[in-house]
Amino acid sequence: MKRILPTAAGLAWSAFFGLIPQPGWANSSVQGVVYESTSGATRPLPLAFVSVLSPGGEILATIRADGQGRYHFVNLPRSLLALTASKPGYLTRHAAGNAGSRAMLDCSNGCLQTGMDFVLWRAAVLAGVVLDAMQEPVSRAGVSVRRIGAAASSEKPSTGATDNRGRFRIAGLETGSYSLTVQRRAPNGQDEVLTKTLKVSEGEQVVDLFFPPGSQGSFRVAGRVSGIPFGAGYRTWVAIRALSGSLRGLQASVGPDGSFQFDSVPAGRYSADAAAVKLGTVERTDYFLNVIEVLAEIGQIALQPVEPAAATGTLEITAGALPDSAVIRFTSKDGFGYRLARIGKVNRKFDFSGLRPGAYRVEADSTQVYVKGVNTGGKIQSPGEVILSPGVNRLTVVVAADHARVFGVVRGAPETHQPVPQGRVALHGDRGKYSVQADQAGRFLFGKVIPGEYRICAWANIAPERVEEETSWEQAGCQPKTISIGPSGEVEIDLRAAP
Amino acid sequence: MKQLALSTAAVVWWAVTGFAYQGQMQVAGTVRSASTGEALKSAVVTLTGRDAKQTLSRTTTGADGSFGFSGLTPGQYQLTVWKPGYQTMQGNAPVTILRDSTETTNLTSSLWPNGAIYGQVTDWDGEPVSEAQVRAYAVVYQTVGARLSLAAQGESDDAGEYRLFDLPAGKYVLQVAPPRTGTPSGRFYAATPATYYPGVPGPSQALSIELNWGQEVTRADVKISRAQSFVIAGAVWDASAEGPCTRCVVAVVQHDGPYRAGLPQTARVSPAGAFALGGLAPGDYSLVVRKGSSNGAVAQTHVTIRDRNVEDARVMVGLQQPVTGQVVMENAPEGIDATGWTPHLSPVALPEGWPRADGKVEAGRQFTIEGVSPARYRFELSGLPPGAYLKALRFGGQPLASHEITVLPEAPVSGLEAVVGFDGATVAGKVRSENAPFVQARIFLISQQSQTGWQPKPIETAPDGSFSLGSVAPGSYTVYAIPVTTSLQILDPAVQAALSRYAKQVVLSSKETLNVEVPLAP
Missing domain, CATH: 2.60.40.1120 (Carboxypeptidase-like, regulatory domain)
Structure with missing residues (x-):
């Protein structure tokens, strides 16, 4: 067991780090055990780090648990604190009985706590080799992996770099789907980017990556615009924006004969726009141009303006009452972006202009209503999707406020039928994904569920991130139940928790 | 020595093996590993114009290590070969394309692997x-x-x-x-x-x-072991702002015997001017304080940790001083104009990144170097005509050892005398090697009785082994030729003793040009 003892060196050290023992701190003692969970079995994890953090997340002190996973903190500051355990190569899933990595402690009046146990899981490792077309190792390439998924969008990507043998290793990963990006400076001085989607499961995975032989990755794109003003009296330029990937936009000016050239465009799909400013004025007109696909060098491409689309119409509600205002969002399925508008209860009108023609998803940014369908002149297109043609598209967005409630109790083994406290319940369907934690009595409630077909599953103990992907439910030990949820329905269901 | 630093060493082994007509290729060749001899693929070979500024053509070697350039107009070109994991090779000798463009130059280049x-x-x-x-x-x-x-x-x-x-x-x-x-x-x-x-x-x-x-x-x-460590804490004052130096960053350098090693930890100075650096074992240290960006003022101080924390380290930045003096010419020929020569102060034994201070020589042979942070420097004078060399650096009438001067805080240096001699001798010749193929060598001239401790800078031989080192102060020297590819540290006296068989003693008189043949040390 390790303690923070007030030795002379320790005093200087802790004075440096702001953890000066003060009179009255003597009555604080926090202890527990750090465990490791592997294939169902839980056993003590030796020599893990246990840290005390300020409420803001700043690490105040770290000690090491002993060979049996036991730790004991004394001399803690008198304030609200957070406690966490960690070890290189592991992820922290449980802190003091709750899912998550931190346990909160109120030591404002001293604290005496035992049984502050932690459970750690071995993290996954992604390792690999990056080679070029000649099977030579690519060194100093930047490697980045980002988890795909709704909750993961706020996570920072994990990064690494290849060594002289072209090898990289990224550790500390959760299982799940990832987007891997490798970037290198090719011999010709251009940057080359390689992307790949892969699934990371428990343990260590090795992946071999090759930079495409022959291809430089970036190409010259040249051509001519027509149908927009350029040349004498105008300053015109073409801009292209990637529809996939994270590369920023590129711009090229249009010459007097309408020609333009981009020297180095990474492969991918792009939307092209043009803008023309009448010289001597501030008059600027923007145009949508074609979508272009860059796979190889393009010597002569013709770009013309595309007539923009407009979506105008009204909001109608079929069931329930319209709230005072609802936000409706049109999101381009081709990656052109999205537009949203706040529509009032009385006026109910919307008017989006200047959209690129194409397929759009229509959604409500609201918990009070959901989009049931879009009515375009007599036909309701598939729930919440519409194709906008060039010109004016008149449509009615039909919303409803007839959400259903789903509630019940999470129970344990069939023999005992006892409710399981603080289990997690996940509800996934085409109309939405929901996840909630049950209370101490095993009761759970989904307050506003959009009617539709869903699959539902419950677990006694699982971290929220692991239930995001329905594909990992079975691996986590649960067989989903299918339920039909009708409008304004009340669905009560008892669930058996997976361990 | 350059060969061990991160700079790309020019490591060349040329073998211009005659002319062979190889289809359309005018410049062709193979890139090999200098240690194993195997062909290197994916090496990037770049051809540039004579001034090496504009890339004219670039190609990558194939699976057999071969490369070729065609369609070149007659003239002179420079070749550079690069491959990650190898020392970049920059050709010293230009590649000449003959007037008859059907001739082909066939080259083999070797790269040393890292x-x-x-x-x-x-x-x-x-x-x-x-x-x-x-x-x-x-x-x-x-x-x-x-x-x-x-x-x-x-x-x-x-x-x-x-x-x-x-x-x-x-x-x-x-x-x-x-x-x-x-x-x-x-x-x-x-x-x-x-x-x-x-x-x-x-x-x-x-x-x-x-x-x-x-x-x-x-x-x-x-x-790593659980050794005792201490904290150096203190404050940084900015003399020019007359307040705490809030934009300063403090770094620490460990002194141990002849070595100085930078440590990764740095501390930002707080708004009150305080800083603290922990995790330091007992011993001697330099605190290096830098203000703002890399060109900002720097200052340093020595701190020794014995058996407790140091709480009162004090560093003052912004105490840069001007260094002024005069160029004194000894037996100068007619019409020598010192204006335009550049005096430099290069930091001695300081961590990397310490800026070099440059000045200029004005009319009347006065020179000024502004904004010199307190430290120890070596004085150099560049832009001298052939045969001229810095003979001595005098301060208060006394010559300074190794041309080094210490600049103290709050003490501008004036009255420096840079004595320039014009009777520089030249040592020229060729490196003789027992083995037939040449390896490019570096020529070192070690002075036997340097009163000032100053040594001439070494130079590299041309690919054919010839060299010419001019503007050397008269005196007696030992000349060594060391292959650029070895990591021998010739300035180490033990190494000099071991290579005494390959040393050549010379005595240089004023303005003499001496031709020698120097054996190549292994």
Whole structure:
């Protein structure tokens, strides 16, 4: 067991780090055990780090648990604190009985706590080799992996770099789907980017990556615009924006004969726009141009303006009452972006202009209503999707406020039928994904569920991130139940928790 | 010495093996590894115009290491060969395309492969240390003592393993510093001082790793121990702003025997001007304080940690001084104009990144160098005509050893005398090598009775072994020719004694041009 003892060196050290023992701190003692969970079995994890953090997340002190996973903190500051355990190569899933990595402690009046146990899981490792077309190792390439998924969008990507043998290793990963990006400076001085989607499961995975032989990755794109003003009296330029990937936009000016050239465009799909400013004025007109696909060098491409689309119409509600205002969002399925508008209860009108023609998803940014369908002149297109043609598209967005409630109790083994406290319940369907934690009595409630077909599953103990992907439910030990949820329905269901 | 620093050494082995008509290729050849002789694929060969500024053509070697350029107009070109993991080769001699464009120049270039050092960092419990900061320092011998030059750095991974690569042949000292604070591991190891391979507290006790070209040293494992460490705390004052220096950053350099090793930890100065640096073992240190960007004022102070924290370190920045003086010409020929010569002050034995101070010589032979931060410097004068050399640097009538001067805070230096002699001699000749193929060599002139301790700078031979070193102060010297590819430290007296068989003694008189043949040391 390790303690923070007030030795002379320790005093200087802790004075440096702001953890000066003060009179009255003597009555604080926090202890527990750090465990490791592997294939169902839980056993003590030796020599893990246990840290005390300020409420803001700043690490105040770290000690090491002993060979049996036991730790004991004394001399803690008198304030609200957070406690966490960690070890290189592991992820922290449980802190003091709750899912998550931190346990909160109120030591404002001293604290005496035992049984502050932690459970750690071995993290996954992604390792690999990056080679070029000649099977030579690519060194100093930047490697980045980002988890795909709704909750993961706020996570920072994990990064690494290849060594002289072209090898990289990224550790500390959760299982799940990832987007891997490798970037290198090719011999010709251009940057080359390689992307790949892969699934990371428990343990260590090795992946071999090759930079495409022959291809430089970036190409010259040249051509001519027509149908927009350029040349004498105008300053015109073409801009292209990637529809996939994270590369920023590129711009090229249009010459007097309408020609333009981009020297180095990474492969991918792009939307092209043009803008023309009448010289001597501030008059600027923007145009949508074609979508272009860059796979190889393009010597002569013709770009013309595309007539923009407009979506105008009204909001109608079929069931329930319209709230005072609802936000409706049109999101381009081709990656052109999205537009949203706040529509009032009385006026109910919307008017989006200047959209690129194409397929759009229509959604409500609201918990009070959901989009049931879009009515375009007599036909309701598939729930919440519409194709906008060039010109004016008149449509009615039909919303409803007839959400259903789903509630019940999470129970344990069939023999005992006892409710399981603080289990997690996940509800996934085409109309939405929901996840909630049950209370101490095993009761759970989904307050506003959009009617539709869903699959539902419950677990006694699982971290929220692991239930995001329905594909990992079975691996986590649960067989989903299918339920039909009708409008304004009340669905009560008892669930058996997976361990 | 340049061959061990990170700069791209010009390591060349040319063999212009005659002309063969190879289809349309006008410049063709093969790139091979200098250590194994195998063909190198994916090497980038660049052809530039004579002034090497504009890339005219670039190609990559194929699976058999071959490359070729065609469609070239007659003229002179420069060739550069680059491959990651190898020392870049920049051709010294231009490639000449003859008037008859059907002739082909056939070249073989050899690249020296870089080496790597791999290992694992563990602590006193045998646990791997992740995110430890590992640095490889190249041992570079100088006129006096040795210097540690940072060659590569990296962090250990979750298994405690680190990989440092792209290292030229040489002698290395490995330093392991604890992980950065801000992580649980960083907080746990915060009080652990820096350790040197295999687990000692100072670079002078470290086991240096001798790396040959292309060699990979694995299992250079370092064990960090729970040694006692202390804190240096204090304040930084900005004399020019008359207040605490809030934009200053404090770095620390460890002194151990002849070595100075930079440590990774830095401290930002607080709004009240205070700073604290922890995790330092007992010993001697320099605190190097830099204000703002890399061109800002710098200051340093020495601190010794004995057996307790140092709480009262004080550093003052903004005390830059002007250094002024005069150029004194001895027996100058008619019409010599000193205006336009450039005096430099290069920092001596200071951590890398310390700026060099440059000045100018005005009419009347006065020179001024502005904004010199207090430190020890070596004075140099560039732009001198052929045959001219800095004979002595005098201050108060006394010559300064090794042309070095110490600039103190609050003490402008004036009255320096830079004595320029014009009777410089030239040592020219050729390097004789027993083995038929040439290896480019570096010529060192070691002065036997240098009163000032100053040595001429070494130069490299041309690909055919010829050299010419001019503007050398008369006197007696020992001349050595060392292949550029070896990592021998000729300034090390022990090495000089071992190579005495290959040394050539010369006595240079004023303005003499002496021709010698120097044997190539192995």
